[in-house]
Amino acid sequence: MSTPVHKGIMESVKDTLVGSIKGTGEILTTVVDTVSGTLVSTIKGTGAVGTALTSTVSDVLRGAITGTAQVGGDLGATAKGGVIGVLKGTKEVGAEAVGTISTSARVLVKSAAEVGGDVGLVARNAVEGAIATAKSVGLGAEEAASAAATGALKGAGEISQEAVERVQRAVTGVIAGVKVVVKEPFK
Numbered sequence: 535m536s537t538p539v540h541k542g543i544m545e546s547v548k549d550t551l552v553g554s555i556k557g558t559g560e561i562l563t564t565v566v567d568t569v570s571g572t573l574v575s576t577i578k579g580t581g582a583v584g585t586a587l588t589s590t591v592s593d594v595l596r597g598a599i600t601g602t603a604q605v606g607g608d609l610g611a612t613a614k615g616g617v618i619g620v621l622k623g624t625k626e627v628g629a630e631a632v633g634t635i636s637t638s639a640r641v642l643v644k645s646a647a648e649v650g651g652d653v654g655l656v657a658r659n660a661v662e663g664a665i666a667t668a669k670s671v672g673l674g675a676e677e678a679a680s681a682a683a684t685g686a687l688k689g690a691g692e693i694s695q696e697a698v699e700r701v702q703r704a705v706t707g708v709i710a711g712v713k714v715v716v717k718e719p720f721k
Contacts, residue, residue: 543590547572547597552604561611565598569619570626577627587629591620592641599645599656609651610659613642617663617682621671631671635664635678636685643689643701653697654704657686665710675712684717 547568554564572594577587595616602612620638621631639660646656661682668678683705690697705714 543572543576544593544597544600547594548601548604551598551601555602555605555607561602561607562615565602565612565615566619566622569594569598569616570623573620573623574626577623577629583629587624587634588637591624591634591637595620595638595641596645596648599642599649599651603649603651609646609649610655613639613646613656613659614663614666616642617660618667621664621667625671631673632677632681635681636688639664639682639685640689640692643686643697644692647689647693647697652700653686653690653693654700657683657690657701658704658709660686661705661709661714665712675710676715679709679712679714680717683714687716 550568550572551564554568555561558564573590576590576594580586580590598612598616598619599609602609617635617638620634624634625631639657642656642660643653646653661679664678664682665675668675671678686701686705687698690701702716705716707714
């Protein structure tokens with residue numbers, strides 16, 4: 535499980551989002567700003583790279599999904615904002631984008647399942663967030679979409695076969711004008 539430090543990150547993100555969403559009702563922008571800001575300050579503060587970075591991204595996104603679910607907010611907007619926020623935050627500290635996208639989508643799908651959310655909706659929105667941010671982190675839209683779809687399917691594979699089928703339907707085809715190609719294996 536997470537270390538106490540990481541539990542603090544997740545709880546902090548969750549609490550920030552709960553307060554902001556209750557106050558403004560705005561989910562997408564709130565998630566982008568909270569996720570990217572938390573990542574930048576945490577990574578700069580700890581020097582997190584590799585496994586530590588993956589763990590930090592995971593904790594931040596779990597906090598975002600949990601906080602949004604707590605106020606009954608749109609988990610799709612949270613997924614899209616989460617991927618955008620992670621890419622903005624990790625770009626600022628020089629992290630590798632493709633792996634970060636895949637990890638983000640995997641965590642978002644698993645976290646959505648934990649709170650009873652729609653894994654297909656979350657997966658599709660994670661792909662949309664990756665596409666929307668791809669150019670700003672030096673990736674092609676297809677590469678970013680593929681990384682998100684593949685990560686979402688990995689996350690679904692850690693849940694159930696039904697989740698895999700729902701996510702596969704949600705991320706297959708054309709999303710936001712981009713043909714999404716899933717790289718196997720994703721189990």
